[in-house]
Amino acid sequence: MAGAAWTLSSAADLLPASLSLSLLLASLVAILVLGVAAVLFDHLRKIGCMHSLERTSVSDAFFEDPSSLNKVPCPSIFDPAEKYISLIVPAYNEECRLPEALTETFNYLKQRSTADKSFSYEVLIVDDGSTDCTSKVAFGYVKKHKIDNVRVLLLGRNHGKGEAVRKGMLHSRGELLLMLDADGATKITDLEKLEAQVRALAKKADSSLAPSATSSQRLSDVEIAVFGSRAHLEKEALATRKWYRNFLMKGFHLVVLLTAGPGIRDTQCGFKMFTRSAARKLFTNIRLKRWCFDVEIVYLCKHLRIPMAEVSVSWTEIPGSKVRMTSILHMVFELLLIKVGYGLGIWKIYS
Structure with missing residues (x-):
């Protein structure tokens, strides 16, 4: 035994110092990679378990009516549509930007409903655990426009924009569901462009049915997703942004392309419309709660064969953006979660 120990010790002494250092570094890298992989897989597993619980749990959420102090039970995306369109507005510390956006939105909705009696709507403001007076501002609009037309869903603590949108979608009543940012960066009248595209795709889907099949489906029964896009403004944005911001955004777009594939140039625009049946599938499957839930939506649309435009x-x-340079790193991490979670089958897609 002593002779064997001496032989190993002598062999180690004879190894070049550079080779010993390389072996040590390789061992440390291997340990680090295995450790990161273990943490990543554990994180993916926890997200999967959380998602399973959320899919099977019965929601006890409700809306508060500040006029009567009554609690209105939240509807479900699985219920039949009661409104033509639902506008879902995720809001986190938006007391300053929310009033202008909501005022413009309600002016448009009221004008359209006056001109077209069949046009019914609701605005669902999801307060994602704000620490300012966002909920107070939102409830002011409930008092003014009545709880049948505007509702506030309080999440209690901050979860992330993706979770706020998901909750709003799952508790909405519209045939069409539009998510839009609380800053009012996109003109509310542009919803008509998305609406027209939804109808065009629905007409195309209806005409492709077999002659023996029943046509003229309800709009809410056709699975369609339409994404607002700022891609046409890219040249102007590249000219005004700093070089390192352009570099980071180009890199992010490349990672998005590798994750979700081609088809949608601007995944991050906060102006997206879904039919009720499409939203039912997408938002009961979505897992990411913060930055890259938009990319996950594109990924899910492709795998669920939901037509996109x-x-x-x-x-x-609009000044006041919450996106920081550090947010890019968080986004890339979430894109990795999508690729690994779905790619390895850790996250199941329910149809």
């Missing part, structure tokens, strides 16, 4: 919209940059 991209429509150019007007867009103005």
